[in-house]
Each structure stands twice: as structure tokens, then as C-alpha cells.
Amino acid sequence: MSEVMVFATFFSSYLRVRTEWCTKWAFDEGKCSVGSTEGDIVLTASDYLRPGGAAGTGDFWTMLPGAVNTFALIISSYTIVLALKTAKSKDWEAPKGVLRHLLPDKKTAVRNYLIATLLLGSMFIVLKLVEWSHLVAEGFTVGTVQGSIFYVATGAHGLHVFAGLLIMLYLVFKADTIGYDEDNGQGIEYFGLYWHFVDLAWVVIFPAFYLY
Amino acid sequence: MGEHAATGLEKWLLDKTGKDIYFWNFQVLMFFTLFEVGAVFFEEIPGTDIAITRFMVWAILIVVGIIKGYGIAAYFMHLKGDPRIYTRTALFPVLFVLLMLWGIGLSNPEAVTELPSWCTPDWENFATQR
Structure with a gap:
């Protein structure tokens, strides 16, 4: 509940x-106060990142990290579900084809699904830093109100992802040593709830800060 | 996210396709994310002359956000199928979130300094009277 309130704030x-x-959208719609000129327009993060944004710096490549990150989080939500499902299944069978090499037995399959989640989460952090460096280079710094709210909100979310990665390192270690089964799979289940919440928060943050 | 026996839609999908609800939920989430990002990448609906207006983008972002939020909470977090008390507990902070969005997020810029008199405490007189 406290986490929901933090992001709601x-x-x-x-x-x-x-x-x-x-903003450019408000200006074009004639919503700005009388006397405003196009030079007074407030530039948001999405103006720098979106193709056709008001800053004129956005194109396919600047939008790509945010878009890829959105897919990465959703895929990682699925891989953590697969890790739990595999751990809890009583009659797990190795898949056929190429996947058999990656998932030869139940213990390795759980570990590899967790590693996949870890890699996707790590990619999220790396791409976020790439995107931030682009924004800072373009002059969108934390010194402005719009920069401050953007970096604090997306940074808090990134911090949650980073905390998740640290916990996931422990889960991978345990999956590789003791292993997970139907009796001790709760660890993955509880972590999964946290990880899905992080994904849920991104569902709100991404359109609000990156697209709108 | 706890496992339970497939019922209703979950059972139907499993019987018809051999894939469980997690797989199909993942597919739906991926499709709508693509739709969401596409709404911003394109200025016109591909293959037509119909412009994607500001309000169309708003509508797409809000509707897609609700669908994705439901997909994650209901199926990945498994609130659907779990006892109702979990859903109620998860929805409880939403009441405060809505109050916060209404009271802060959607308040007008002068809301803090120009509150109506009936909800502005008369601190100076209050202090004098005490």
C-alpha cells in the first residue's frame, strides 16, 4: 500500500x-494564457524523446530505449511467472527442440528463467541510463521543475528495479544450489508480486512521462 | 500469483490452444504495448489519412493503461481466482490515490492559495480567541 502511495504522490x-x-500541446490547442509565445513553451521529457516532439531532438532512436524497456519489463514479468510455474509443477517435462538445451531439467529451468529475468531487469537499468545521458546532454537537467519531477519519478522506479535485481541475485543463487520446488516456491512467488508491481508502476509512468 | 485450478476462460483457452492463461496474457500485453508505442510514433493511422490527434493519443494511453494494468494484476499477480479479500486489500489504496489525484493532481494552479472560505481555517482569529 505504501508503495502505491509513493508512486501516486x-x-x-x-x-x-x-x-x-x-506545453506544446496546450499551446497548439490554444489552452495557454493570453500573451504566451511559442518561446515560453515548457519542454517535457517526452518533447525531447518523442519523434516530432517540441524540442526537435526526438526521433526513432531516442524513443527506442523507453519502448524497449517497456517490452523488457513485460517479458521479465512473464519469465518470473514461468520460473514459479516450473518450480511448483509436479510433472514438469523438458521442452522439445532448441529450448531443451536451455531448460534440460526442472532445477536448471527455474534458474535460467530467473537469470533471464535478471538480464532483462539489468537491461532496463542500462537503457534508462543511456536515455538519461541523452536527456542531460540535450539540456533536460534536474535543475528545472519538469526535469526534477521526471528524474525523481523515473529514478524511484529505477531504484525499485535495482532493488529487485539484488533480490534476484539471491534467488538465482538459491535456485542454483538448493533449488526450488513445490514446497519452497513461495520465495519466487512473493518476489514475483513485487516485480509485477514494478511493472504495474511502469504501465503508468511510461505513458505519462515518456509519451504524453 | 498462487497456482490454482484453471476455470472459465483460463480452462477454455487451455483446452482450445494447449497454452495457459499466462501465455495468452503475455501476448495481449505485448500487443497493447505495441499499440501504445505506435500511437506516439505515428502521426496518422498507417494506411489512412486520419490524423492521430492529442485526444486520440490520450484515449489510447488511458484505455491501454487500464487493459495492461488489469492483465498484470488479474493474471500475473493472480488476483483473479484468489479470495476476494486480496483484491479488496489491493484496491484499498486506490481510494486514496483517487483522492490524491483529484485533490492535488487535478486541482487548479491556485488551489492551495485560494481555497474556498468554508475549508480555510481562520487561523489568526483562532489563535486570538485562544
């Missing part, structure tokens, strides 16, 4: 300031 603060800003 960021989101409502963003909405509060966003409705006040004279």
Missing part, C-alpha cells in the same frame, strides 16, 4: 504541475 504532483505548464 509522484504521479499526482506531475499532473498538478503539468496542467499548469504551457
Whole structure:
């Protein structure tokens, strides 16, 4: 509950300031106060990242890290579900074809699904840093209100992903040594709930901060 | 996310396709994410002259967000099929979130300094009277 409230605080603060800003969209719609010129337009992160954004710096490649990260989190949500499902299954069978080499037995399959989740989460952090470095290089710094709310909200989310990666290192270690089965699979289950929540938070953050 | 016997839609999908609800939920989430990102990448609906307006983007982002949120919470977090008390517990903070969005997020810029008199405490007189 406290986690939901933390992200709701960021989101409502963003909405509060966003409705006040004279963004390019608001300017084009004639919503800005009388006397505003195009030079007074407030540039948000999405203006720098979106193709056709008001900053003029956005294209396919600047939007790509955020888009790839969205897919990475959803795929990682699925791989953690597969890790749990494999751990809890009583009659698990190795898949046929190429996957048989990656998932030869139940213990290795659980470990490899967890490693896949770990790699996707790590990729998320790396791409986020790539994207931040691009934004900072373009002048979108934490020194402005729009930069501050963006970096704090996405940074808090990134911190949750990073914390998840640390926990996942332990899960991978345990999967590789003791192993997970139907009796001790709760560890993956509880971590999975946390990881899905992180994904759920991104479902709100991504469109609000990157696309809108 | 706890395992339980497949019922209803989950059982139907499993019987018809041989794939469980997690697989199909994953497919749906991937499709809608593609749709969401596409709404911003394109300025016109591909193959047509229909412009994707600001309000169309808003509508797409909100509707897709709700669908994806439901997919993750209901199937990946497994609230659907678990006892209702878990769903109620998970939805409880949503009440406060809505209040926060309404009270802070959607308040007008002068909301803090120009609250209506009936909800503004008269602190100076209050202090004098005490």
C-alpha cells in the first residue's frame, strides 16, 4: 500500500504541475494564457524523446530505449511467472527442440528463467541510463521543475528495479544450489508480486512521462 | 500469483490452444504495448489519412493503461481466482490515490492559495480567541 502511495504522490504532483505548464500541446490547442509565445513553451521529457516532439531532438532512436524497456519489463514479468510455474509443477517435462538445451531439467529451468529475468531487469537499468545521458546532454537537467519531477519519478522506479535485481541475485543463487520446488516456491512467488508491481508502476509512468 | 485450478476462460483457452492463461496474457500485453508505442510514433493511422490527434493519443494511453494494468494484476499477480479479500486489500489504496489525484493532481494552479472560505481555517482569529 505504501508503495502505491509513493508512486501516486509522484504521479499526482506531475499532473498538478503539468496542467499548469504551457506545453506544446496546450499551446497548439490554444489552452495557454493570453500573451504566451511559442518561446515560453515548457519542454517535457517526452518533447525531447518523442519523434516530432517540441524540442526537435526526438526521433526513432531516442524513443527506442523507453519502448524497449517497456517490452523488457513485460517479458521479465512473464519469465518470473514461468520460473514459479516450473518450480511448483509436479510433472514438469523438458521442452522439445532448441529450448531443451536451455531448460534440460526442472532445477536448471527455474534458474535460467530467473537469470533471464535478471538480464532483462539489468537491461532496463542500462537503457534508462543511456536515455538519461541523452536527456542531460540535450539540456533536460534536474535543475528545472519538469526535469526534477521526471528524474525523481523515473529514478524511484529505477531504484525499485535495482532493488529487485539484488533480490534476484539471491534467488538465482538459491535456485542454483538448493533449488526450488513445490514446497519452497513461495520465495519466487512473493518476489514475483513485487516485480509485477514494478511493472504495474511502469504501465503508468511510461505513458505519462515518456509519451504524453 | 498462487497456482490454482484453471476455470472459465483460463480452462477454455487451455483446452482450445494447449497454452495457459499466462501465455495468452503475455501476448495481449505485448500487443497493447505495441499499440501504445505506435500511437506516439505515428502521426496518422498507417494506411489512412486520419490524423492521430492529442485526444486520440490520450484515449489510447488511458484505455491501454487500464487493459495492461488489469492483465498484470488479474493474471500475473493472480488476483483473479484468489479470495476476494486480496483484491479488496489491493484496491484499498486506490481510494486514496483517487483522492490524491483529484485533490492535488487535478486541482487548479491556485488551489492551495485560494481555497474556498468554508475549508480555510481562520487561523489568526483562532489563535486570538485562544
